[in-house]
Amino acid sequence: MKTKLSAQLKSLALAGMAVGLLAGCATSGNPKDPIEGFNRAVFAFNEGLDAAIVKPVAKGYDTVLPSPIRTGVTNFFGNIEDVFIGVNNLLQGKIPQAFNDFGRVVINSTIGLLGVIDIASDAGLEKHDEDFGQTFGRWGVGNGAYVVVPVFGPRTVRDTVGLVLDVAADPVANHRPRRTRDLALVLRTINDRANLLPADKVVEEAALDKYSYMRDAYLQRRRNLIHDGNPPRESEAGIDGDMAPLAAPHDAIVEPRAAMEAPVEPVALQLARTETVAASQ
């Protein structure tokens, strides 16, 4: 059984790579995704891995465990994560947010019974979402190309570097003895996946092409996270038949706030691309 599965995975990986090599020649010309052929292959591999192992286990987990227990598991890992989120908020110079995060840890680790109950949220200490990729983004590091990382999924070059640090700094991954660490990592992965099951169905319903839907959703989501929920609205120039603004220098279109944070999301780049597309037709 085990060998059969690994053989299946192996052939899947090989097939994926073959597709990647073939598709590698035909790039779609999306500047955010220059290695689309490779990415699609890894995406197919990840989807295969998910369908073969992770999703079925997550589904079983979701059916077997009652909802309060799953919530407890989510909160437990969320509490550990809050330490790490607080550190990233410090690195981004968001001191009040960092205090909020550390306050959450103190409250939830004690009154919240080792983090199982998220009392801090009820007390008005909001949960944040930070990681090293976002910290770099705050510091002005651009996205870089979009990359689908095996097993971990969608990232950008910047977020892949962030991911390496995320893993290195992850309290769960650093936990010893290894046996409990492995158990904890598996439990966390399955629990996270189970939390995503409802979103799965919606994406299946929505996407024309799941690969690009996931890619664009990832890029939008990261952009939103880096700006803590308030990204500058992307330009809608060129929709109403008005060509004039596009002839102006790009900087003129970008809002002051966006211009200041241009390294985070080069709006101008995107405009430049739409222009080249239009020009080539």
Add this chain to the structure above:
Amino acid sequence: MKYLFALLSSLLLALPAAAQEVSPDALIKTVTNEVLDIVRKDKDIQSGNTKKAIELVEGKVLPHFNFTRMTQLAMARDWRQANASQQKVLIDEFRTLLVRTYSKALTEYKNQSIDFKPYTAKAGETDVRVRTEIKQSGAGKNIELDYYLEKSTGGWKVYDIEVGGISLVTNYRESFASEVRNNGVDGLVKSLQAKNKSGEATSVKK
């Protein structure tokens, strides 16, 4: 008596104004609460009856959406490449796709509550964002759910929805653009139609 008269006359004065001028945040709040009340009571929708959810969305939500604007946003510059009849088909097909997606999301509703963020109207604004938040019962981070509305002669209309910062409309831009680049506007029409057909098949199966 005097008080009653004052009350009545203020009501009379207020009524026609209120009928025309529902503020955007009030609109979102009313529609959200109305729809969720129905979903909470409807076991069929909760157990995944997409068809019933679609009926609900079509009746309660659709009238407040501007699908022409949504399709324009998703197609960006390719919109002008489409002729009038293609544009009409594109709006229809995109509407079907969005309605089905939205309805699917409703069937996944599991007693989360919606928090309406404070909204202050500025005079003369015609393009606004109304922010709400989905609170997961007991666990996890809240999910921001933002509505973008514009004022039209028929009142405020939603032209974009963002879930956790992901626009359900502009997320299609790249896939639409590459479809048009490779197979033209008709290619995009065909792929939307095919997608909607396959969606119909699965919702019948349910």
